[in-house]
Amino acid sequence: MTACGFAGAVAGDARVNYLHLLEELTETEIAEVTSFIDAAAAGRHFAIILFPRVRTPRGIVRLLRALATGDRWRVARVPWRKHPREGAALVGLHFKTADGDESSVMGFAPLGCMPVTRRAPYVALAVWAGPKLNKYKRSPDGSIGFIDAPVLGADGAHLDEEAHQSVWDSTMSRVKRLLGDPPEDDIKLKDVAFCLPEVHVVELFSSG
DSSP states (O other): OOOOHHHHHHHHTTOEEEEEOOSOOOHHHHHHHHHHHHHHHHTTOEEEEEETTOOSHHHHHHHHHHHHTSTTEEEEEEOOOSSOOTTEEEEEEEEEOTTSOEEEOEEEBSOTTSOGGGBOSSEEEEEOOSOOOOSSOOOOTTEEOGGGSOOBOTTSSBOOHHHHHHHHHHHHHHHHHHTBTTBOOTTGGGGOSEEEEHHHHHHHHSOO
């Protein structure tokens, strides 16, 4: 459903580390999640954390509030650029890597308000916290993201520039088609972890 050719290659190469947590996050578990991401990054793997018992927007709010208490996590509202939806709001989640870069975390959830490419059976977070290993695409200084992960072929070697561009063009085309109805802002989406009902986002950023 992601329409991302790079994601399919990464999953096929088993370059993803998974962690699932069944209970509400505690301070100890936030430290566990942080260490898990660091270990995945050290192995040049993506980190995906699954929360199968989080099923509602309010549950996602509790999850984000808990993560925000960690000194390497940051939660922020993301303004709409285009295609705003009445009654919905965008939330970004960022993780500070061991190297000090800020990684934009990708969120997934089984909610109709989520962009179609981010709908999944379970609430989940996906992170690339490794170094900038993509020869052809690169995040700005101080930031890191999925674009910086190495893109490898079936032989384990980096794709050449032509092959990389072919996968990139195919991915962009397919993503635009998926995000075309209902229309979504494919540019802004890279900064977004979750799209949630406005009432719950207000709750997330309230002082109470």
